Structures are given as C-alpha cells and as structure tokens.
Amino acid sequence: xxxxxxxxxxxxxxxxxxxxxxxxxxxxxxxxxxxxxxxxxxxxxxxxxxxxxxxxxxxxxxxxxxxxxxxxxxxxxxxxxxxxxxxxxxxxxxxxxxxxxxxxxxxxxxxxxxxxxxxxxxxxxxxxxxxxxxxxxxxxxxxxxxxxxxxxxxxxxxxxxxxxxxxxxxxxxxxxxxxxxxxxxxxxxxxxxxxxxxxxxxxxxxxxxxxxxxxxxxxxxxxxxxxxxxxxxxxxxxxxxxxxxxxxxxxxxxxxxxxxxxxxxxxxxxxxxxxxxxxxxxxxxxxxxxxxxxxxxxxxxxxxxxxxxxxxxxxxxxxxxxxxxxxxxxxxxxxxxxxxxxxxxxxxxxxxxxxxxxxxxxxxxxxxxxxxxxxxxxxxxxxxxxxxxxxxxxxxxx
Amino acid sequence: xxxxxxxxxxxxxxxxxxxxxxxxxxxxxxxxxxxxxxxxxxxxxxxxxxxxxxxxxxxxxxxxxxxxxxxxxxxxxxxxxxxxxxxxxxxxxxxxxxxxxxxxxxxxxxxxxxxxxxxxxxxxxxxxxxxxxx
Numbered sequence: 001x002x003x004x005x006x007x008x009x010x011x012x013x014x015x016x017x018x019x020x021x022x023x024x025x026x027x028x029x030x031x032x033x034x035x036x037x038x039x040x041x042x043x044x045x046x047x048x049x050x051x052x053x054x055x056x057x058x059x060x061x062x063x064x065x066x067x068x069x070x071x072x073x074x075x076x077x078x079x080x081x082x083x084x085x086x087x088x089x090x091x092x093x094x095x096x097x098x099x100x101x102x103x104x105x106x107x108x109x110x111x112x113x114x115x116x117x118x119x120x121x122x123x124x125x126x127x128x129x130x131x132x133x134x135x136x137x138x139x140x141x142x143x144x145x146x147x148x149x150x151x152x153x154x155x156x157x158x159x160x161x162x163x164x165x166x167x168x169x170x171x172x173x174x175x176x177x178x179x180x181x182x183x184x185x186x187x188x189x190x191x192x193x194x195x196x197x198x199x200x201x202x203x204x205x206x207x208x209x210x211x212x213x214x215x216x217x218x219x220x221x222x223x224x225x226x227x228x229x230x231x232x233x234x235x236x237x238x239x240x241x242x243x244x245x246x247x248x249x250x251x252x253x254x255x256x257x258x259x260x261x262x263x264x265x266x267x268x269x270x271x272x273x274x275x276x277x278x279x280x281x282x283x284x285x286x287x288x289x290x291x292x293x294x295x296x297x298x299x300x301x302x303x304x305x306x307x308x309x310x311x312x313x314x315x316x317x318x319x320x321x322x323x324x325x326x327x328x329x330x331x332x333x334x335x336x337x338x339x340x341x342x343x344x345x346x347x348x349x350x351x352x353x354x355x356x357x358x359x360x361x362x363x364x365x366x367x368x369x370x371x372x373x374x375x376x377x378x379x380x381x382x383x384x385x386x387x388x389x390x391x392x393x394x395x396x397x398x
Numbered sequence: 399x400x401x402x403x404x405x406x407x408x409x410x411x412x413x414x415x416x417x418x419x420x421x422x423x424x425x426x427x428x429x430x431x432x433x434x435x436x437x438x439x440x441x442x443x444x445x446x447x448x449x450x451x452x453x454x455x456x457x458x459x460x461x462x463x464x465x466x467x468x469x470x471x472x473x474x475x476x477x478x479x480x481x482x483x484x485x486x487x488x489x490x491x492x493x494x495x496x497x498x499x500x501x502x503x504x505x506x507x508x509x510x511x512x513x514x515x516x517x518x519x520x521x522x523x524x525x526x527x528x529x530x531x532x
Contacts, residue, residue: 150458154458265437
C-alpha cells in the first residue's frame with residue numbers, strides 16, 4: 001500500500017478516567033464537548049458521529065454513535081458505530097478518516113466511552129459452549145491476565161527479563177502520569193511496591209496489571225477544505241491508521257483462544273500479528289521506526305509494554321529491557337514510551353482507550369502535554385491489541 | 399463422568415486431543431473444524447478426525463492465584479490456585495490447558511516436555527490437562 005493523504009485533527013478531549021459509576025454516555029458527551037471546544041467547532045457543523053461501542057451499556061452501548069448523537073442533540077449528522085475490542089477507538093477513527101478522504105464528510109466526531117465493573121473482565125452471563133470467549137473461562141479458567149502472564153514468562157525465560165524490570169515499567173509510567181489531569185492513578189510507585197503486591201498470575205503482580213476504568217475520549221477530524229476555510233491547517237495530522245488482521249497461520253497464542261493455528265502445512269509468515277500492525281502503519285505513513293519521537297502503547301501489563309517496544313521496531317527482539325534500564329523509554333530518553341502514564345495510570349476503558357492514545361499524542365505533538373511533555377516531538381505512534389484478531393497502530397505527525 | 403465437550407478428546411489409558419485434518423490441504427486444527435478450513439488458500443469442507451500427539455513442549459505457563467470469574471467453576475471452597483500451560487505440539491500448534499493436579503509452576507519451564515492426561519473438571523465433566531514428565 002502506498003502512503004495515504006493526511007487528515008487534520010482539529011480537536012481532542014477526554015473525560016478523566018476513574019471509577020465514577022455513571023452511565024458511559026455522560027463521559028462520552030463530556031469528551032465530545034471538550035474536543036469540539038478544543039477545535040473551536042460548533043456541534044451543528046458535525047456531519048458524522050462515529051461511536052465506539054461498549055458491551056456494558058445495554059442497547060444504547062451497541063448503537064453508541066447514535067446514542068452520542070442524540071445526547072448531544074439530534075443535528076441530522078450521519079452515524080456509525082464500531083466495535084473492535086481494544087482497537088474500537090482506532091477503528092472508529094478509521095471510519096471517520098475514510099469518509100473524509102472520500103470527500104463525503106467535512107467534520108467528523110469520534111467518541112468512545114465506557115463504564116466498567118470491578119475486577120476481571122468476564123464474558124456475559126449464559127451458557128455458550130460454542131463461544132471461545134466463554135469456553136476459555138469454563139474449561140481452563142483462562143483470564144486476560146493469564147495470557148499477559150504467559151507473554152511475560154517468555155520474556156523472562158527467553159530474554160532474561162526479571163520481575164524487577166517489569167516493576168520498573170510501572171515505576172516509570174506512574175511517574176509519567178503524575179501530572180496528567182486525565183489519569184486515574186497519580187501516585188509514585190516503587191519497585192518494591194510492585195514486587196510486594198499480590199501475584200495475580202505468575203510472574204505478574206497486581207501492580208503489573210492494568211485496572212478496568214470508566215472514561216471517555218473524543219477526536220474531531222476535518223477535511224482539508226474545512227481546515228483551510230477555518231484556519232485549522234496547522235493541526236496535528238493523522239498519517240496512518242493500521243487495523244490489519246492476522247495472517248494465516250496465526251501462531252502466537254492470542255485472546256480469547258485456547259489454541260493457535262498449525263504451521264505444519266503452511267509455514268508462519270515473517271511477522272507476528274503485532275509486528276504486522278506496526279509495519280502497516282509505518283508503510284502507510286511512509287516513515288520508519290527511527291522517525292518515531294514518542295509512543296503510546298497498550299501496557300495491559302508492564303511486560304506487554306516491553307513486547308510492544310519490540311513489535312514497533314523501536315529496538316531488536318529481546319532488547320527492550322536494555323532500553324528500559326538505560327532510561328531510553330523515560331521522558332527525556334531516546335524514545336519515551338507512554339508519557340501519558342499509560343494504562344498503568346489510566347486503567348482500561350475499552351472503547352475509549354485507543355482514542356485516549358490519540359488524544360495524548362496530539363497534545364504531545366502540539367507541545368501541550370504539561371508536566372509530561374516529550375520535548376520537540378514531531379512524530380508519534382500508538383499500538384494496541386484486543387480480542388478476536390483486532391488491533392491498531394496510529395501514526396500522527398506535526 | 400463425561401468429556402466437557404464431546405469429541406474434543408479421547409479418554410482411557412492414553413487419552414489424546416482430537417483435532418481435524420482438512421481433506422483438501424491437510425491443515426490440522428484444534429478445536430476441530432467441521433464446516434470451513436481456516437486456510438485462506440483452501441476451500442475444503444471435508445475433515446477427518448486426527449488424534450494429536452500426547453506429548454509436547456511448554457510454550458509458556460502461568461497460574462491463577464486469584465479465582466477466575468464465572469463461567470469458571472471453582473473446584474474447592476476455599477479456592478485453590480492452579481497452574482496453566484500453553485503447549486506446543488509436534489503438529490505445529492499450541493494448546494492451552496490446566497496443569498495436572500498436584501503440579502504447579504515450579505514443576506515446569508518454557509521448553510519442558512509435558513504429557514496429556516484427562517482429569518475431573520468438576521463432579522460431572524472431564525477435561526484435558528498437561529502433566530510434567532520428569
């Protein structure tokens with residue numbers, strides 16, 4: 001694929017992450033109004049609303065695009081709703097971008113918000129013996145942290161990572177998020193705090209694993225024509241949105257499955273799914289990993305941040321701990337990772353999270369990330385992965 | 399006692415997982431395919447049952463020190479943690495299962511050899527598990 005024309009981000013906004021216990025619609029509308037205010041664009045100018053679906057808000061959650069449009073006051077805009085697990089926000093953004101690039105929209109509002117229960121994310125109630133997401137709990141007791149723990153164990157056994165390295169990721173991200181007004185956890189953490197917290201799934205401790213949170217995030221995209229007419233051409237640009245799926249055979253164990261695809265007849269390709277997400281993003285943006293100044297990656301666990309650093313090509317396979325130990329991934333280092341504080345400071349609000357990554361990078365590239373600014377950042381990349389072969393990587397540039 | 403899912407594994411002295419082999423391209427899958435071959439280059443729709451190797455090597459492992467949420471059904475009250483292994487089989491795929499009763503994370507390593515056993519999942523159902531070979 002060749003490079004794709006950039007699309008301007010006119011505004012971004014968030015509702016602070018937390019455990020507020022209110023309907024998701026409130027967070028989404030708060031974020032949408034913040035993004036429109038940031039853009040200086042009136043709601044009546046929006047001609048497309050794309051909502052990130054939540055599975056936790058009943059029917060209103062399944063039709064999130066319409067739910068947000070109605071909550072903001074029907075203005076006749078077209079609506080769409082996306083669901084792609086943790087990549088929901090990116091897929092929603094892609095829907096908006098595609099329509100703008102096709103010349104069919106001038107102002108698109110993308111919103112994701114969630115309200116979450118306490119504890120492990122679990123499948124909906126009922127008996128579903130043909131649903132892999134239900135079976136993994138029923139047959140094995142395979143929670144999300146159990147998958148994260150298996151990836152973490154491989155870093156230890158194959159690359160010599162240690163539980164103290166993983167704890168150092170938490171320490172770094174906790175420090176990054178201290179001044180972030182949208183973060184849920186704003187408190188310094190020491191390596192000993194992580195190591196002394198309960199083991200959830202060996203080798204991961206409670207403080208290695210992200211919480212589930214309430215939150216909302218929104219992004220306003222505009223067409224070139226609208227940007228020129230309204231003096232918005234200096235805005236941060238979306239350069240790539242990669243939402244590729246795995247290629248057969250998918251040989252890396254992935255949620256929610258209990259098995260991988262066999263490579264005995266068809267050999268595995270040269271890139272894993274997560275690597276291919278990044279490669280497609282770089283290719284579409286026409287850049288390479290050396291061009292990246294800042295990254296927001298999906299630290300569902302501390303160890304997963306390390307995996308992503310390698311998947312994004314920011315270092316060779318097995319070398320992420322060297323970057324971490326050298327301070328390269330800390331703000332002020334060679335390529336800061338998760339300056340927002342990441343999921344370590346936010347917890348996961350599924351349909352909002354990929355948009356939250358885009359909000360953070362927008363602030364970083366504008367130089368507005370007060371208290372956590374990566375100085376001089378011009379190119380940023382996000383990465384995340386969800387269940388059922390979903391994932392995303394978004395490239396932004398100034 | 400009966401298998402948790404009929405047809406997913408055999409019982410007896412030498413139990414094995416039962417996968418499928420595509421009649422057109424030979425692709426082996428577990429759980430078994432019955433309708434479509436997952437190989438994008440194949441339109442096969444006929445499959446033979448194939449017993450997978452009983453031994454494989456640990457791809458990774460962990461444990462569940464917190465009780466998983468429903469539909470997981472705890473076997474004891476109070477809850478007893480258990481270990482889980484993802485095992486790479488000679489057929490070129492990885493299959494996740496609990497580690498056999500009496501064994502924990504201290505008994506396995508990435509790359510260690512394990513063998514399939516069938517044990518009770520609850521009072522009615524049987525499940526496959528991975529037992530360390532020492």
